[in-house]
Amino acid sequence: xxxxxxxxxxxxxxxxxxxxxxxxxxxxxxxxxxxxxxxxxxxxxxxxxxxxxxxxxxxxxxxxxxxxxxxxxxxxxxxxxxxxxxxxxxxxxxxxxxxxxxxxxxxxxxxxxxxxxxxxxxxxxxxxxxxxxxxxxxxxxxxxxxxxxxxxxxxxxxxxxxxxxxxxxxxxxxxxxxxxxxxxxxxxxxxxxxxxxxxxxxxxxxxxxxxxxxxxxxxxxxxxxxxxxxxxxxxxxxxxxxxxxxxxxxxxxxxxxxxxxxxxxxxxxxxxxxxxxxxxxxxxxxxxxxxxxxxxxxxxxxxxxxxxxxxxxxxxxxxxxxxxxxxxxxxxxxxxxxxxxxxxxxxxxxxxxxxxxxxxxxxxx
Amino acid sequence: xxxxxxxxxxxxxxxxxxxxxxxxxxxxxxxxxxxxxxxxxxxxxxxxxxxxxxxxxxxxxxxxxxxxxxxxxxxxxxxxxxxxxxxxxxxxxxxxxxxxxxxxxxxxxxxxxxxxxxxxxxxxxxxxxxxxxxxxxxxxxxxxxxxxxxxxxxxxxxxxxxxxxxxxxxxxxxxxxxxxxxxxxxxxxxxxxxxxxxxxxxxxxxxxxxxxxxxxxxxxxxxxxxxxxxxxxxxxxxxxxxxxxxxxxxxxxxxxxxxxxxxxxxxxxxxxxxxxxxxxxxxxxxxxxxxxxxxxxxxxxxxxxxxxxxxxxxxxxxxxxxxxxxxxxxxxxxxxxxxxxxxxxxxxxxxxxxxxxxxxxxxxxxxxxxxxxxxxxxxxxxxxxxxxxxxxxxxxxxxxxxxxxxxxxxxxxxxxxxxxxxxxxxxxxxxxxxxxxxxxxxxxxxxxxxxxxxxxxxxxxxxxxxxxxxxxxxxxxxxxxxxxxxxxxxxxxxxxxxxxxxxxxxxxxxxxxxxxxxxxxxxxxxxxxxxxxxxxxxxxxxxxxxxxxxxxxxxxxxxxxxxxxxxxxxxxxxxxxxxxxxxxxx
Numbered sequence: 001x002x003x004x005x006x007x008x009x010x011x012x013x014x015x016x017x018x019x020x021x022x023x024x025x026x027x028x029x030x031x032x033x034x035x036x037x038x039x040x041x042x043x044x045x046x047x048x049x050x051x052x053x054x055x056x057x058x059x060x061x062x063x064x065x066x067x068x069x070x071x072x073x074x075x076x077x078x079x080x081x082x083x084x085x086x087x088x089x090x091x092x093x094x095x096x097x098x099x100x101x102x103x104x105x106x107x108x109x110x111x112x113x114x115x116x117x118x119x120x121x122x123x124x125x126x127x128x129x130x131x132x133x134x135x136x137x138x139x140x141x142x143x144x145x146x147x148x149x150x151x152x153x154x155x156x157x158x159x160x161x162x163x164x165x166x167x168x169x170x171x172x173x174x175x176x177x178x179x180x181x182x183x184x185x186x187x188x189x190x191x192x193x194x195x196x197x198x199x200x201x202x203x204x205x206x207x208x209x210x211x212x213x214x215x216x217x218x219x220x221x222x223x224x225x226x227x228x229x230x231x232x233x234x235x236x237x238x239x240x241x242x243x244x245x246x247x248x249x250x251x252x253x254x255x256x257x258x259x260x261x262x263x264x265x266x267x268x269x270x271x272x273x274x275x276x277x278x279x280x281x282x283x284x285x286x287x288x289x290x291x292x293x294x295x296x297x298x299x300x301x302x303x304x305x306x307x308x309x310x311x312x313x314x315x316x317x318x319x320x321x322x323x324x325x326x327x328x329x330x331x332x333x334x335x336x337x338x339x340x341x342x343x344x345x346x347x348x349x350x351x352x353x354x355x356x357x358x359x360x361x362x363x364x365x
Numbered sequence: 366x367x368x369x370x371x372x373x374x375x376x377x378x379x380x381x382x383x384x385x386x387x388x389x390x391x392x393x394x395x396x397x398x399x400x401x402x403x404x405x406x407x408x409x410x411x412x413x414x415x416x417x418x419x420x421x422x423x424x425x426x427x428x429x430x431x432x433x434x435x436x437x438x439x440x441x442x443x444x445x446x447x448x449x450x451x452x453x454x455x456x457x458x459x460x461x462x463x464x465x466x467x468x469x470x471x472x473x474x475x476x477x478x479x480x481x482x483x484x485x486x487x488x489x490x491x492x493x494x495x496x497x498x499x500x501x502x503x504x505x506x507x508x509x510x511x512x513x514x515x516x517x518x519x520x521x522x523x524x525x526x527x528x529x530x531x532x533x534x535x536x537x538x539x540x541x542x543x544x545x546x547x548x549x550x551x552x553x554x555x556x557x558x559x560x561x562x563x564x565x566x567x568x569x570x571x572x573x574x575x576x577x578x579x580x581x582x583x584x585x586x587x588x589x590x591x592x593x594x595x596x597x598x599x600x601x602x603x604x605x606x607x608x609x610x611x612x613x614x615x616x617x618x619x620x621x622x623x624x625x626x627x628x629x630x631x632x633x634x635x636x637x638x639x640x641x642x643x644x645x646x647x648x649x650x651x652x653x654x655x656x657x658x659x660x661x662x663x664x665x666x667x668x669x670x671x672x673x674x675x676x677x678x679x680x681x682x683x684x685x686x687x688x689x690x691x692x693x694x695x696x697x698x699x700x701x702x703x704x705x706x707x708x709x710x711x712x713x714x715x716x717x718x719x720x721x722x723x724x725x726x727x728x729x730x731x732x733x734x735x736x737x738x739x740x741x742x743x744x745x746x747x748x749x750x751x752x753x754x755x756x757x758x759x760x761x762x763x764x765x766x767x768x769x770x771x772x773x774x775x776x777x778x779x780x781x782x783x784x785x786x787x788x789x790x791x792x793x794x795x796x797x798x799x800x801x802x803x804x805x806x807x808x809x810x811x812x813x814x815x816x817x818x819x820x821x822x823x824x825x826x827x828x829x830x831x832x833x834x835x836x837x838x839x840x841x842x843x844x845x846x847x848x849x850x851x852x853x854x855x856x857x858x859x860x861x862x863x864x865x866x867x868x869x870x871x872x873x874x875x876x877x878x879x880x881x882x883x884x885x886x887x888x889x890x891x892x893x894x895x896x897x898x899x900x901x902x903x904x905x906x907x908x909x910x911x912x913x914x915x916x917x918x919x920x921x922x923x924x925x926x927x928x929x930x931x932x933x934x935x936x937x938x939x940x941x942x943x944x945x946x947x948x949x950x951x
Contacts, residue, residue, distance in 0.1 A: 044814070049908060049911065050911070070814075070897055071897065072814055072896065072897060073896070075624065075892075075893065078624070078625050079624040079625065082623075082624055082625070082627040083624075083799070083802055085627060086426075086627075086799065086802055086803055087802055087803060087806065087813075090806045090807075092802075092813050092814050093814070106627075183621075183625075184621070184625065220605065220608075222911075223910050223911050224606070227910060227918060228508055228512065234915025234916075234918055234919075235910075235915070235917075235918035238703055238706065238915075238918060239508065239509060239512065255912070256915075259915055259916035259917055260915050260916070261714060261915070261916060364611070
């Protein structure tokens with residue numbers, strides 16, 4: 001008898017010990033990781049790994065509103081969103097950033113967000129408002145997924161770089177393009193959607209047959225495509241990449257300039273502006289957020305001029321607020337995409353999985 | 366690896382005999398059981414809370430609809446042709462990787478065990494570095510070697526990226542140390558005179574080796590093979606980076622179904638399949654370890670090694686050095702080379718950039734170099750947790766087994782727990798990470814966004830190494846010493862402090878060092894856990910690689926080099942600390 005009791009007592013105390021240990025950890029982490037009690041002034045922003053903001057800008061938010069921002073990076077865009085769906089009702093934070101036109105329906109279908117019309121939304125054009133009328137999400141930035149080219153490669157050969165999707169299927173560009181698997185990578189998916197938008201529900205498959213016949217290479221991630229295979233990027237040059245065409249972003253050329261030492265006079269890469277698909281990223285107030293007031297203030301802040309102007313050089317995307325000015329680096333080395341392709345989130349939701357499946361059997365097998 | 370190795374030390378310890386011959390045999394059982402339960406309470410609670418519960422919850426989420434279980438899904442998913450394809454690839458690449466690793470690493474095991482040459486310690490550390498490096502770093506290094514413009518391409522125009530060869534060779538790279546340490550450790554302690562005796566009796570060189578040495582080594586080879594099989598069967602990063610879209614293992618598919626597709630039913634079924642496979646591997650492993658002969662004559666390793674004699678041994682040493690150079694040192698060297706590269710020739714540009722947050726262009730809110738500090742902090746916390754949990758578990762498992770009939774039940778429970786402690790090595794990191802998300806969301810365990818979650822997850826992987834290192838040493842402590850102390854009036858705590866601690870201090874240090882190195886390089890679990898912005902080294906490397914620009918790429922290489930050096934230093938230190946009798950153990 002006494003033995004059993006002793007075991008039970010020991011087990012219980014050990015359990016308590018373990019949770020105390022854990023609780024201590026929770027309290028004494030990095031300064032900002034305090035417990036999120038009711039009266040907390042910490043607002044937690046759950047975002048994908050690419051989210052970045054200047055510390056000064058976040059401090060300004062704290063000065064203005066009294067809320068301290070804690071950023072929680074939660075994996076790539078799809079993974080981060082899926083985690084929020086899994087923990088629906090008991091969210092990890094207050095605001096989620098990183099839902100876009102390719103994933104919006106999944107988020108809205110799962111009722112992840114509490115509607116809120118952010119202050120200053122009138123400065124954001126109708127064209128990029130993803131959930132007009134209901135305001136479950138607030139648009140924050142837009143970016144164009146486009147084919148990038150290696151300037152030196154084409155200059156050396158006296159060959160004009162391709163400008164349109166049609167060009168990519170031309171024999172002159174045989175074995176030059178590397179793309180990402182749309183099943184596993186968001187630029188890859190954006191590019192596929194772009195071709196579907198350009199050639200229609202049936203035509204895009206023929207287009208991809210032509211691309212395949214023209215030697216398109218598929219890799220799993222943007223990192224591999226851009227940093228290993230693409231001959232125009234710094235990483236790709238180091239890795240002796242031999243594909244001068246890659247699916248990346250319209251903002252990639254300024255980045256190549258920003259991180260080169262010494263800075264070159266012209267960007268080593270260019271953008272094929274006729275190949276672009278527009279991605280719009282948004283944020284929303286998570287249902288069940290513990291700091292709703294802070295969350296609302298943060299949404300207002302995300303579309304404020306201050307934050308919008310800070311964003312381009314941190315995340316390499318374009319601001320959505322009309323009063324935000326692009327940094328000179330973007331104006332000088334970036335390219336303006338006049339007519340990117342777009343697609344309604346509902347249409348993407350309806351077709352995405354089936355298109356990816358057809359694509360896989362068409363291109364990978 | 367290791368995992369098996371320390372068991373060997375049980376045999377030479379010799380004084381393990383008294384266990385089970387406790388003078389107070391009759392009363393020993395209840396007392397022993399209570400003590401065992403007390404010691405096991407914390408490890409059991411730890412594994413229940415931070416492993417079993419999260420994993421069971423996420424699997425349950427996939428297999429339950431409403432209030433009922435849908436076990437029919439298992440047959441449904443496993444029968445799908447695409448899933449069967451994944452299973453088949455997972456299996457055969459693991460078999461092929463294991464075979465290739467044995468083929469390439471066994472000569473290395475011999476050379477490190479039996480030959481004496483300058484730089485041997487360094488060589489041992491070098492071959493072990495890959496084992497604790499994060500896959501993201503290794504994948505990059507390997508692409509640089511096998512990919513376009515890599516060493517193979519430059520020398521012979523051979524490119525292996527996105528082929529299955531890249532995967533197999535990377536697996537050899539990772540697991541070379543498993544074979545060298547597991548098999549080589551035993552080999553170094555085999556008495557060479559037995560083989561010599563056989564030759565005196567007329568056996569040829571090969572026959573003597575086949576009849577004497579091989580049977581003695583067989584269990585160690587089997588144990589090493591099983592561990593390599595376990596690691597390659599659950600391979601994630603290597604396959605993701607080097608495999609390209611055409612190759613998918615079970616682990617990669619679980620990640621895809623969970624994190625990308627959010628098809629939890631399929632992910633749950635795949636997790637169960639992997640669970641079953643890993644369970645089977647561990648069960649066979651445990652049997653192999655138990656079957657290990659105790660009749661081996663083991664000797665001090667310092668007496669068995671000698672300078673290479675004759676052309677054959679020198680050629681063998683040369684070929685092993687060449688293999689290690691090409692397969693292990695070359696990818697690491699490429700990494701280092703690129704970290705010093707720059708637009709204007711070699712220099713320290715990338716290292717200098719690591720010191721400022723601005724140069725990282727907002728990739729981090731802090732200078733990337735701070736990731737080193739984060740990593741060290743996390744690794745220290747993880748080591749403390751792994752040591753606490755692992756030592757208690759090892760102490761419980763090492764308690765004398767009583768000889769009564771009931772003991773066999775207790776023994777089975779203990780062995781069962783022993784195997785359970787190793788399961789985290791084979792369970793998908795994404796399953797654990799996502800399990801954390803849905804279970805640890807309420808006070809007092811609202812830990813999802815706490816920094817402690819990272820060390821907790823890392824400790825899960827560290828505990829098996831601690832247990833494997835501590836257990837044989839604890840078992841070898843002569844029970845009579847403890848009894849004598851107790852008879853003289855010492856309290857249990859005092860007995861532990863005065864008898865056990867001095868004897869196991871070294872093993873404790875080794876276990877700590879290894880848990881530390883494993884935590885430092887741990888990537889899988891860490892990367893799936895959301896955290897406030899204080900990345901560990903491997904996570905920082907992955908993030909830098911995820912952005913365009915020369916400076917980011919170069920900084921990733923520089924950070925990888927730093928990580929590599931820290932790991933190598935830890936391993937070299939470990940080799941100095943290891944207990945005298947068990948060369949080659951971690």
